[in-house]
Amino acid sequence: MKRKPAKDTGEESGGTAPGGIQALDAALSVLRVLRSFDGPAALSDIAREAGMPPSKVHRYLASFIHAGLAVQKERSGRYDLGREAAELGVAAISRNNFVVRASDELEELAAATGQAALLAVWSHHGPTVVRLERGPNLTTTSIGLGSTFPLLDSATGRIFLSYLAQQQLAGRLHHELERAATAGVSWPDLNPDVASVEALTAKVRRERVAYVDGRFIPGLSAISSAITNWQGEIEVAVTLFGTHKELLEPGSATRTALVDFASRHSIVPPAQLGNASDRAR
Amino acid sequence: MKRKPAKDTGEESGGTAPGGIQALDAALSVLRVLRSFDGPAALSDIAREAGMPPSKVHRYLASFIHAGLAVQKERSGRYDLGREAAELGVAAISRNNFVVRASDELEELAAATGQAALLAVWSHHGPTVVRLERGPNLTTTSIGLGSTFPLLDSATGRIFLSYLAQQQLAGRLHHELERAATAGVSWPDLNPDVASVEALTAKVRRERVAYVDGRFIPGLSAISSAITNWQGEIEVAVTLFGTHKELLEPGSATRTALVDFASRHSIVPPAQLGNASDRAR
DNA sequence: GAAATGCATTGCATAATACGCAAATAGGAG
DNA sequence: CTCCTATTTGCGTATTATGCAATGCATTTC
Missing domain, CATH: 1.10.10.10 (Winged helix-like DNA-binding domain superfamily/Winged helix DNA-binding domain)
Incomplete structure (x- = not known):
C-alpha cells in the first residue's frame, strides 16, 4: 500500500499501537x-x-x-x-459490577420509596443515565438512557461534583460556572463562584446526599447519593425523584432508604490498611 | 497478504461488505x-x-x-x-430516537409487505399513532395521526398491554375491563377478566406479535410487534394492517417481515442487566 | 428548463502491509 | 525446579488497502 509520499519526518509511531494494526x-x-x-x-x-x-x-x-x-x-x-454501537455500549456498561448489582435492586428501591429511580455514571459528556425505573406516580418524563445532567443544577450532577476528582470535572464545571455568571443566574443555595461550590460539595459529602427541588425540571424534586469503590471514588450515582418535596427532608424514609442503598452497594475503603499511595507503587 | 491456502471453495463474499475492507x-x-x-x-x-x-x-x-x-x-x-465502548454506546443511544429511526424505514416495510403500516407510542391516553404509512391497497381508513387504540380490542393496544409495566396500564385497563363486563362483551380469544388477560399477554410475548381480525375496525386485520429499548421496555409499537386475514398466519411473509423489522430496531439487553420479563409485571 | 456544482461511490495499478507460521517468553501448577 | 499452557513477537511473502481520478446521482443556480 502507498503512503503519503511527502512527509516522512521520522516521527513515526504517532498514533499506532505497539503490536497493533x-x-x-x-x-x-x-x-x-x-x-x-x-x-x-x-x-x-x-x-x-x-x-x-x-x-x-x-x-x-x-x-x-x-x-x-x-x-x-x-x-x-x-x-x-x-x-x-448501542448494544456494544450497553454490554460495556453491564460489565461494570457496580451498575449490575445496583440495577438488580433498583426496582425494589423505587417500589419501597414510591419514587422514580435512576442510576448514572460519568461519561465525558457528564453524568449520564444508564438505568431508569419509573415509579408508580410518574408517567412521563424527559429523562431516558443517555440523558445527561448539569453539574450545578441537578441532584445527580451535584453528587458527581462532590465526589469526582477535580480534574475530571474541570472542563465542564468551568463551562457551567461561566454560563451561570454571564447569564447572571444564581440559586438559593449556590452562587456561581468557586468558594460557594466548595462549600456546597463539603456539605454534600458530609450529608452523603445532594438534592434539588424543581429546578432542573420544574415541579420535580430529586435526591441523589454516591456508590463508591474501594478507593472511595464514585462509580455510580443513585437518584430518587418525584413530585413531592418531602422526600428531601433529613429524617424522611425516602432519604434514609437512599443512603442505606448507596452504602450497601459501596465498598467502604478499609481504614487502617495503610494509605493508597503505598500500595499504588 | 496470505489467505488460508486450503479452502477456497468459491463461496467468496461470505461475510464481507461490498466496498468494505x-x-x-x-x-x-x-x-x-x-x-x-x-x-x-x-x-x-x-x-x-x-x-x-x-x-x-x-x-x-x-x-x-x-x-x-x-x-x-x-x-x-x-x-x-x-x-x-461504553461512551460509543451512550452516544449511539442518546442520539437515537426510536421513533425517528423506525420512521425512516416504515415506508419500505409498507411497500415490501403491501400493507399499511403505523407506529404508535404510549401517551397518558393510551396507544397513540405517531406515524402512518398508507399502503397501496388501502385508500381510506378511520385511522389518522393522533388516533388512540383500545388495549383489549386492537393489535397495537394488545402489544402495549403485553409489554408495558402493569402500573402504567392500570387505570386504562381497569376501565376497559369494567366496560366490557357491564356491557357483557367478550371476544373469541379473550374474556374480560384478569386471568384471561394474563394468558393473552403471555402468548403475545411468546410469539412476539399481537393481532386482531376485523374486530376494532370491521373488515380490517392488523398485526403488531414491539420495539424495545435497552431495558427491554417497549418504546414503539409497529403495526401492519390490511383487508386480508392471511397476513396474520404464523408463517406469512408479512408476519416475518414485521417481527424482523421490530427486532432490527430494538436493542437487545444483555442477560446480566436482569431480564425484562421479571420486571414487566 | 438546462447547466453547474457538490456530493458519494467505484475502478485501477501499485507497493505497503497484514497474515500465517513458528519461535520465544511468561505464568502457574505440581 | 520442571513442565505445561497461553500469550506475545519476528519474519518473509503476496494479498490487499490505498490514492487518484473518473463516474454517477441529486440538488441548486441562473
Whole structure:
C-alpha cells in the first residue's frame, strides 16, 4: 500500500499501537470521529475531521455499516452510529459490577420509596443515565438512557461534583460556572463562584446526599447519593425523584432508604490498611 | 497478504461488505465476539469463537486497546470491553430516537409487505399513532395521526398491554375491563377478566406479535410487534394492517417481515442487566 | 428548463502491509 | 525446579488497502 509520499519526518509511531494494526487504528479513529459529532455526519465532514481522503473513509464506513456499528440515513445520505454501537455500549456498561448489582435492586428501591429511580455514571459528556425505573406516580418524563445532567443544577450532577476528582470535572464545571455568571443566574443555595461550590460539595459529602427541588425540571424534586469503590471514588450515582418535596427532608424514609442503598452497594475503603499511595507503587 | 491456502471453495463474499475492507470486517467480528461474552475473556477463547488464529486476534485486540474499546485486566490477563465502548454506546443511544429511526424505514416495510403500516407510542391516553404509512391497497381508513387504540380490542393496544409495566396500564385497563363486563362483551380469544388477560399477554410475548381480525375496525386485520429499548421496555409499537386475514398466519411473509423489522430496531439487553420479563409485571 | 456544482461511490495499478507460521517468553501448577 | 499452557513477537511473502481520478446521482443556480 502507498503512503503519503511527502512527509516522512521520522516521527513515526504517532498514533499506532505497539503490536497493533495500522489500518485498524485508522478505522477506529474514524469511528471515534463519527462519535464526536452530535448527530448524522456527511462523509466529507468525517473525512476532513479525520484527516483522511474521503474514499478511504468511505470504505471504512462500508465495513462499519456491515457490522451494524453505523447506519446511513435515507438515499445517499449521512452517516450515524448504528444499533450495534448501542448494544456494544450497553454490554460495556453491564460489565461494570457496580451498575449490575445496583440495577438488580433498583426496582425494589423505587417500589419501597414510591419514587422514580435512576442510576448514572460519568461519561465525558457528564453524568449520564444508564438505568431508569419509573415509579408508580410518574408517567412521563424527559429523562431516558443517555440523558445527561448539569453539574450545578441537578441532584445527580451535584453528587458527581462532590465526589469526582477535580480534574475530571474541570472542563465542564468551568463551562457551567461561566454560563451561570454571564447569564447572571444564581440559586438559593449556590452562587456561581468557586468558594460557594466548595462549600456546597463539603456539605454534600458530609450529608452523603445532594438534592434539588424543581429546578432542573420544574415541579420535580430529586435526591441523589454516591456508590463508591474501594478507593472511595464514585462509580455510580443513585437518584430518587418525584413530585413531592418531602422526600428531601433529613429524617424522611425516602432519604434514609437512599443512603442505606448507596452504602450497601459501596465498598467502604478499609481504614487502617495503610494509605493508597503505598500500595499504588 | 496470505489467505488460508486450503479452502477456497468459491463461496467468496461470505461475510464481507461490498466496498468494505476485509481486515476491518474481521476485526469487527472479533469485537462482536468480545461483546458476546458475559465478562472478561481469554485470548484463546476469543480466537476459537471467532475462528481465527490467536496471533491475528491478538493484534486486533492491541488496536482495540489502543482505541480504548477494550482493556486487558491485570498482568497477562483476560480481555474485556473498555470505556470507549461504553461512551460509543451512550452516544449511539442518546442520539437515537426510536421513533425517528423506525420512521425512516416504515415506508419500505409498507411497500415490501403491501400493507399499511403505523407506529404508535404510549401517551397518558393510551396507544397513540405517531406515524402512518398508507399502503397501496388501502385508500381510506378511520385511522389518522393522533388516533388512540383500545388495549383489549386492537393489535397495537394488545402489544402495549403485553409489554408495558402493569402500573402504567392500570387505570386504562381497569376501565376497559369494567366496560366490557357491564356491557357483557367478550371476544373469541379473550374474556374480560384478569386471568384471561394474563394468558393473552403471555402468548403475545411468546410469539412476539399481537393481532386482531376485523374486530376494532370491521373488515380490517392488523398485526403488531414491539420495539424495545435497552431495558427491554417497549418504546414503539409497529403495526401492519390490511383487508386480508392471511397476513396474520404464523408463517406469512408479512408476519416475518414485521417481527424482523421490530427486532432490527430494538436493542437487545444483555442477560446480566436482569431480564425484562421479571420486571414487566 | 438546462447547466453547474457538490456530493458519494467505484475502478485501477501499485507497493505497503497484514497474515500465517513458528519461535520465544511468561505464568502457574505440581 | 520442571513442565505445561497461553500469550506475545519476528519474519518473509503476496494479498490487499490505498490514492487518484473518473463516474454517477441529486440538488441548486441562473
